[in-house]
Amino acid sequence: MINIIQWSTKIIERWFVSAENRIFKIHLFYMALKIVDHGSPEYQKMVRLREDVLRRPLGLTLEEDELDTERPHVHIGAFEEDILLGCCMLVRENDETVRLRQMSVMDNIQGKGVGRALMNFAENIARDQGYKQLIMHARKHAIGFYEKMGYQVTSTEFTEVSIPHVVMEKPLN
Numbered sequence: 001m002i003n004i005i006q007w008s009t010k011i012i013e014r015w016f017v018s019a020e021n022r023i024f025k026i027h028l029f030y031m032a033l034k035i036v037d038h039g040s041p042e043y044q045k046m047v048r049l050r051e052d053v054l055r056r057p058l059g060l061t062l063e064e065d066e067l068d069t070e071r072p073h074v075h076i077g078a079f080e081e082d083i084l085l086g087c088c089m090l091v092r093e094n095d096e097t098v099r100l101r102q103m104s105v106m107d108n109i110q111g112k113g114v115g116r117a118l119m120n121f122a123e124n125i126a127r128d129q130g131y132k133q134l135i136m137h138a139r140k141h142a143i144g145f146y147e148k149m150g151y152q153v154t155s156t157e158f159t160e161v162s163i164p165h166v167v168m169e170k171p172l173n
């Protein structure tokens with residue numbers, strides 16, 4: 001697969017001292033958004049991040065069988081140089097609909113814009129591939145994040161990986 005790369009900013013606060021000894025704060029740093037090949041070293045980093053952020057806190061683990069089924073999916077990562085900051089995956093449901101899965105941002109940089117950049121990039125990829133809507137099974141505690149990205153809850157609550165989820169959807173105009 002051809003790796004598509006887009007640059008985006010993440011917001012990390014850093015303090016600097018100017019030549020005139022004035023202290024100022026810089027907010028913007030660049031990250032690269034990329035499509036990653038299944039089985040590549042970058043994919044292995046994604047698996048580790050997904051374990052750390054999504055599975056281990058629930059006392060669960062990713063099984064090899066599950067990972068083997070992921071070959072056809074689109075694997076997306078946000079990187080600062082070779083450090084993986086966050087990742088997600090696009091899974092075809094049908095000709096019209098694609099599902100976002102496994103959205104995860106490194107614990108210590110959550111809330112700084114990485115999730116938003118991943119979401120925007122994933123939506124652009126989905127549009128380029130001709131999909132008309134993006135859906136996800138959102139963890140209940142992440143509903144607010146997806147609402148900020150323009151998604152609406154379209155199901156009642158159900159349990160997945162032992163915690164409450166809802167279906168959320170957004171048309172890709």
Ligand SMILES: CC(C)(COP(=O)(O)OP(=O)(O)OC[C@H]1O[C@@H](n2cnc3c(N)ncnc32)[C@H](O)[C@@H]1OP(=O)(O)O)[C@@H](O)C(=O)NCCC(=O)NCCS
Pocket residue numbers: 053054102103104105106109110111112113114115116117137138139141142143144145148
């Ligand atoms: C949910 C998650 C992917 C969001 O990514 P992030 O990088 O932390 O989010 P961003 O910094 O891009 O946030 C974008 C906006 O959503 C808001 N937001 C982020 N997480 C939120 C949450 N859980 N609830 C409500 N709002 C949230 C931010 O405050 C920000 O709002 P603003 O634009 O008004 O400032 C990330 O926090 C994460 O990995 N959480 C743990 C794993 C998880 O639950 N994944 C989702 C599985 S469905």
